[in-house]
Amino acid sequence: MPDWITHIAVAWIIGTLLGLRYKQFNQSNTAIIMVGALIPDIIKISIITNYLGYNIYNYITPIHLPIGSIIIVGMITLLFKEKKWIFLFLLIGITTHYLLDLLLEGEGMTLFYPFYWGQWQLGLTTSQDYTSTIIALSAVILVYMISRYQNRIRG
Numbered sequence: 001m002p003d004w005i006t007h008i009a010v011a012w013i014i015g016t017l018l019g020l021r022y023k024q025f026n027q028s029n030t031a032i033i034m035v036g037a038l039i040p041d042i043i044k045i046s047i048i049t050n051y052l053g054y055n056i057y058n059y060i061t062p063i064h065l066p067i068g069s070i071i072i073v074g075m076i077t078l079l080f081k082e083k084k085w086i087f088l089f090l091l092i093g094i095t096t097h098y099l100l101d102l103l104l105e106g107e108g109m110t111l112f113y114p115f116y117w118g119q120w121q122l123g124l125t126t127s128q129d130y131t132s133t134i135i136a137l138s139a140v141i142l143v144y145m146i147s148r149y150q151n152r153i154r155g
Contacts, residue, residue, distance in 0.1 A: 008034050011036065012033075015033040020150050033090070034093060040094055
């Protein structure tokens with residue numbers, strides 16, 4: 001934990017729950033939140049490039065810092081007409097990503113770079129523990145049932 005399944009599941013849960021309250025959070029926008037939750041892990045591309053003989057990890061590591069992710073979100077936002085909303089949805093996604101990554105134990109995350117170089121972690125789980133993935137997927141089922149019930153009442 002948190003693997004990509006957990007990141008996507010938690011982003012879907014947040015988007016769906018917000019959609020029950022606010023009309024701006026529809027299924028398309030929830031998908032944008034889910035994409036935002038994966039943006040910090042763009043650095044995983046370096047695994048593929050290592051097999052091709054190129055080590056780009058040191059060049060793209062800043063993407064997994066909040067400031068780097070926000071810069072990527074800003075660049076992606078330029079491709080859309082409703083920039084304010086797309087920026088918000090992607091920002092919600094990267095926020096869920098970093099909140100989940102805070103749960104890991106290990107070297108920690110440099111959350112306030114470049115203002116503070118200290119690393120933060122809660123150390124509640126490891127990347128090999130899939131208990132939180134099972135919890136997240138169970139919560140997806142629960143939120144799905146709640147959203148279907150809400151849609152029946154409205155519908």
